[in-house]
Amino acid sequence: MKYDWILFDADETLFHFDSFGGMQLMFERFGVDFTRDDYNAYQLINKPLWVDYQEGKITADELKHIRFEGWAAKLGVTPFELNSAFLQAMADICTLLPGAKELLDALSGKAKLGIITNGFTELQAIRLERTGLTNYFEHVVISEEVGVAKPDLGIFDYAHQLMGLPCKSRVLMVGDNPHSDVLGGINFGIETCWLNTQGASTPEGIQPNYEVTSLLHLKDTLFA
Numbered sequence: 349m350k351y352d353w354i355l356f357d358a359d360e361t362l363f364h365f366d367s368f369g370g371m372q373l374m375f376e377r378f379g380v381d382f383t384r385d386d387y388n389a390y391q392l393i394n395k396p397l398w399v400d401y402q403e404g405k406i407t408a409d410e411l412k413h414i415r416f417e418g419w420a421a422k423l424g425v426t427p428f429e430l431n432s433a434f435l436q437a438m439a440d441i442c443t444l445l446p447g448a449k450e451l452l453d454a455l456s457g458k459a460k461l462g463i464i465t466n467g468f469t470e471l472q473a474i475r476l477e478r479t480g481l482t483n484y485f486e487h488v489v490i491s492e493e494v495g496v497a498k499p500d501l502g503i504f505d506y507a508h509q510l511m512g513l514p515c516k517s518r519v520l521m522v523g524d525n526p527h528s529d530v531l532g533g534i535n536f537g538i539e540t541c542w543l544n545t546q547g548a549s550t551p552e553g554i555q556p557n558y559e560v561t562s563l564l565h566l567k568d569t570l571f572a
Contacts, residue, residue, distance in 0.1 A: 349458045349570070351539075352514050355507065357498075357523030358465035361543055363475060364443045374430075374437040378423055390415070401497055402466060402528055408492040412468070435471045442475045445545075447563035452484045454567050462487040464507050464521070466497045466528060487511065498525075499532030508536075520557075522566065530556045541566060 359365040368387050375382035394415045400406045406414075416427040416434075423430070455461060461484050465472065469492045476482040489507045491497035498504070504521075508514075519538040523529020526542055531554050533540040541558040542550070543566065550559070560566040 349455075350518075351459050351520045351570075352518040353460050353462065353511055353520070354455060354570075355462045355464050355519065355521045355533075355538075357521075357525065357529045358463055358467050358472065358475075360445070360524040360545075361522060361529075362445060362448050362463070362481070363479070364445060365438070366441060367438070369441050370434060370438040373441060374433045377433065377437070378425075380423070390419075393418075398466075401491075402499065404496060404500060408468065431468075432470060435468060438471055439474045439478065442478060444479050444481075445563055447567065449480075451563045451567045452481065454571065456484060460486050460511070462489065462507060462511065464489045464498060464503060466491045468492050498523075498528035499535065501532070501536050504532060504536035504538070526551050526554050526556070530554055541569075 356362055368384070371387055371390065372382050397406065397411045397415055401408065401411045412431040413427045416430040420427040420430045452461065463472075463485055465488070467490065469490050472488055472490055473482075476485070476488070487507065487510045489503060489510065491503055494503050494506045496502040508516075508519075516537045517539070520541060521529060521533035521538055522541045522543060524543045524545065530540045530542050534554070534556075540556040541560060542556040543563070544559055545561060547561070558566070558569055560569055
């Protein structure tokens with residue numbers, strides 16, 4: 349095994365993140381029929397907020413508040429209550445990406461494993477537990493707790509310290525986002541793998557060490 353440590357992103361790298369399904373379930377619990385049009389309107393607010401969060405312009409708490417304040421006012425609850433209800437719904441519908449368990453089983457004992465995620469703390473532990481993945485990972489580093497989000501070097505440095513400062517050439521970062529996962533990893537000086545399940549073209553100026561189309565493809569690549 350070329351690597352001593354393999355770090356994974358969480359959403360759309362290990363776990364499916366069906367946010368529309370999660371929103372539908374959450375709103376159903378509030379007695380609301382949440383449509384695709386409702387979702388599209390929500391994403392017009394939500395997506396730019398995530399960009400601002402990753403660029404350090406807003407905090408995790410601000411993101412949680414702003415994205416749900418309109419709906420919270422309509423339903424007579426607080427944005428944070430709505431955010432918690434959404435994360436609970438996402439935990440309830442959580443599934444693993446194909447090949448996730450097989451990959452982790454193959455890596456177990458061959459390399460140490462960790463997660464670096466920009467997702468929220470409230471969702472991570474329950475999802476790992478429900479999918480039976482908790483014991484695979486030495487460390488789970490969450491941007492909300494560290495105070496900076498990928499691609500900021502601060503979160504990679506925080507993880508590196510936790511890991512005991514292994515040689516960077518022996519660390520691989522795996523993720524589906526070419527900017528936060530791959531460019532973040534490259535800038536920190538570790539090797540990277542882009543999980544490109546959608547067949548997207550590589551953004552200009554970003555060169556991962558590997559590009560794979562699935563987690564099983566990654567398994568084959570690592571053990572080739």
